[in-house]
Amino acid sequence: MSDTQELTIADLGAQGDGIAHHDGATWFVPGTLAGERVRVKPGMRDKDLQRAELNNILTPSPDRAAAPCPHFPRCGGCRLQHMSDTAYSAWKIKQLMGTLEREGLHDAPLLPPIVTAPGTRRRARLAASHGKDGVTLGFNAWRSHDIVNQNACPVLLPQLEQFIQALREALPLWLPEGGSCDVQLTALRGGIDMVLIGGPALGLAERENLAMLAERLNIAKMSWRKWDRSPIEPVAHRLPLTVTFGGTDVPFPPASFLQATQSGETALFDFTRRAVGQSAKILDLFCGLGGFGLSLPDAQQVSFIDLDGPAVTALEQVARRSPRYRVEQRNLIREPVTTQESNAFDAVVFDPPHGGAKAQAEQLAHSHVPHVVAISCDPPSFARDAAILLRGGYRLQSLQPVDQFLWSTHLELAAHFTR
Numbered sequence: 001m002s003d004t005q006e007l008t009i010a011d012l013g014a015q016g017d018g019i020a021h022h023d024g025a026t027w028f029v030p031g032t033l034a035g036e037r038v039r040v041k042p043g044m045r046d047k048d049l050q051r052a053e054l055n056n057i058l059t060p061s062p063d064r065a066a067a068p069c070p071h072f073p074r075c076g077g078c079r080l081q082h083m084s085d086t087a088y089s090a091w092k093i094k095q096l097m098g099t100l101e102r103e104g105l106h107d108a109p110l111l112p113p114i115v116t117a118p119g120t121r122r123r124a125r126l127a128a129s130h131g132k133d134g135v136t137l138g139f140n141a142w143r144s145h146d147i148v149n150q151n152a153c154p155v156l157l158p159q160l161e162q163f164i165q166a167l168r169e170a171l172p173l174w175l176p177e178g179g180s181c182d183v184q185l186t187a188l189r190g191g192i193d194m195v196l197i198g199g200p201a202l203g204l205a206e207r208e209n210l211a212m213l214a215e216r217l218n219i220a221k222m223s224w225r226k227w228d229r230s231p232i233e234p235v236a237h238r239l240p241l242t243v244t245f246g247g248t249d250v251p252f253p254p255a256s257f258l259q260a261t262q263s264g265e266t267a268l269f270d271f272t273r274r275a276v277g278q279s280a281k282i283l284d285l286f287c288g289l290g291g292f293g294l295s296l297p298d299a300q301q302v303s304f305i306d307l308d309g310p311a312v313t314a315l316e317q318v319a320r321r322s323p324r325y326r327v328e329q330r331n332l333i334r335e336p337v338t339t340q341e342s343n344a345f346d347a348v349v350f351d352p353p354h355g356g357a358k359a360q361a362e363q364l365a366h367s368h369v370p371h372v373v374a375i376s377c378d379p380p381s382f383a384r385d386a387a388i389l390l391r392g393g394y395r396l397q398s399l400q401p402v403d404q405f406l407w408s409t410h411l412e413l414a415a416h417f418t419r
Contacts, residue, residue, distance in 0.1 A: 004055055009036045012091060016079035016409050025050040030142060031073040031082055033061035063087035068118070068154045076142040078155065078407035089113055089403070092411055096379050096401060103383035105390070113401040120261045121155045121406075122187045126164065128171060129180040137168040137183070155406050160187050166217055173216075174209045175199055184255050190241045191220025195255040197228060202235070211236045223254040232310075245269075245294035250318055253310035257288045264404035268375060268414050269295040271400050272349055275373045275416035279346035283369075285332055285360065290315045292349045292375070293325075300324065303345070307331045336360040339367045347371040356381025358388065365392025372417040382413050389417050 009018035009032045018032030027050045029040050037059035040052035054073075057064075067073070067081035080088055093113060100108050127147045128137045138150030149168075153161050163185070174196075175181060181199030185192060194214075200206055202224055214222040214236035222236040232254050241252040246269075252258075259265035272292050276282060280300040284293035288311050293302040303326045304315050312329040319325040332352070336359045342348060348369050350357055354377055364372055365388050372394060376382035390396065394417040402412045 004039050004041055005052070006037065006039050006058065007052075009034055009038060014095060014409065023050075024048060027052050029054055030079070032057070033063055033083065033087075035059075036061045036064075070152055071138075071148050071150065074141050075139050075148045075150075076144070077139040077153070079142070079409055081407045085115075088407070089115060092403060092409075093401065095409070096411060096413075099379045100383050100386075103387045105383055105386060105396070108396060108399050111398055111400045113403055114264070114267045115403040116261045116263050116406055118154045118406060119156065119158060120263060121404075122157050122160070122262065123258060123260055124153075124156060124160060124185050126150070126183045126185070127180070128168075128175065128183055130172060130175045130177050132177065135168050135171045135175065137164060137171065157187050160185060160192075163187075163192060163217065170213050170216055173213045174206060186252075186255070186258060188220070188241050188243065188252060191218070191239050193221045193223075193241055193252060193254055194219050195223045195225060195232060197225055199224075201226070202233065207235060214238060221254055225255075243289060243291075245289070245291045246297055248294045248318055250289050250294070251314040252289070253314055256308075256311060256314075259291070260404040264402050264412070265291065267400070267402050268292075268412070271398075271414040271416070272296070272373050272375075275397075275414075276347040276349070276371050279371055281345045281347075283337065283342065283345040283348045285337060285348065285350040286352045286357065287311075287315070288351070290318065290325075292351065292373075294318070301326070303328065305330050305332060305337065307333075332357065332360055334359075336363045339363050342367040342369050345369055347373065349373045349375070351375035352381075352385075354378045354381065356385045358385060361385040361388040365389050365394065368419065370419055372419075374413075374415045374417065376413045376415075377410070379411060379413060382415070386415060386417075394419050 007020035007022055009020050011019045011034050013019050017028040017030050020027040025048045029052045031054045032038050038057050039055045041055055043051040063084045065084045072081045127140055129147055136147045136149045138148040141148050179199055182197040184195040220239035220241050223232045223234050225232045242249040243252050278298055282293055282299045282302045284304045287304040287306045290304050293304055305328045315327045319327045397416040397418050400414040
């Protein structure tokens with residue numbers, strides 16, 4: 001095979017790579033668009049799947065746009081910055097419709113997508129590595145463990161973008177040469193919550209160094225955990241952090257889940273309020289910090305259920321202040337709310353993790369709950385769960401795409417089912 005190859009891109013794949021067909025193989029070329037004639041450098045081949053690197057564009061698509069980030073396309077955070085706004089939204093909706101149709105959900109009542117603006121992402125997870133030339137800090141490169149040393153990011157809030165630059169200079173206070181870790185950041189009204197994952201274990205000296213780092217960067221809360229699922233250890237909790245839902249302040253435990261953008265959160269909450277209407281008794285499943293249930297001012301009673309211990313503890317503090325709220329810790333994947341339990345409510349809202357809530361959907365499908373609102377961060381698992389509800393007799397009234405992860409292949413959904 002020659003060092004380079006000319007191809008015509010036929011379509012885009014699910015991960016945003018251009019797809020071409022040549023030499024008995026399907027080629028995947030990042031950074032290309034349908035209809036483009038390109039020259040590529042062949043990479044790894046596995047049977048009839050061939051990966052390639054873009055050398056240059058011979059005939060550009062009219063949908064091509066200049067990428068706003070200097071790290072595109074190497075950074076793995078954004079895959080679709082080279083598309084015009086119109087083409088980008090159309091591609092995401094096409095992907096969504098294909099996913100729904102594969103589960104038999106044809107002619108879904110789709111609302112116009114809500115797309116968040118650049119510079120509004122309020123949480124991020126970065127990788128850091130301390131080498132002989134200093135700390136490299138940023139997102140991983142596409143399909144690689146290499147770290148892109150981020151000096152700009154057009155999707156993040158400006159305060160996070162600036163914080164990353166300061167953190168890169170300060171991390172050697174704690175992270176030794178040869179060391180690496182991940183950094184989880186959430187920007188809140190009261191300051192930044194930062195959780196370090198990995199890196200050196202915390203003895204007295206390491207704790208003192210991290211406390212100095214927190215003071216230098218004015219970090220509201222700094223915590224550490226050995227790996228993703230190990231307990232979070234507080235290091236420097238300098239300022240209290242809360243989030244506000246429907247006028248109710250909720251304590252923010254370190255690394256808690258929060259919608260990626262404020263505008264995306266508002267869109268999902270507004271959709272839910274319209275869907276449940278004047279429903280008096282609400283069940284909020286996979287509730288996290290309770291954002292959906294707390295944002296329903298007309299509800300007379302809201303029951304919150306989640307497995308996350310710190311989130312449940314935070315919500316219990318809220319529940320002690322109001323007889324309207326009840327909180328339960330429960331593994332809804334293994335022990336879903338039963339059909340009989342569901343029938344006590346006028347509306348159910350469920351916002352499961354990436355894998356969806358198959359067992360919970362099966363219980364709801366046999367219930368008599370008038371309104372069910374499904375929130376999803378994964379269209380394939382949503383389509384599976386939605387099909388279960390429809391087979392049980394529910395009707396899909398509306399489906400709202402919410403694009404909080406700008407220029408990525410990720411898409412969130414809010415759906416209203418009625419019986």
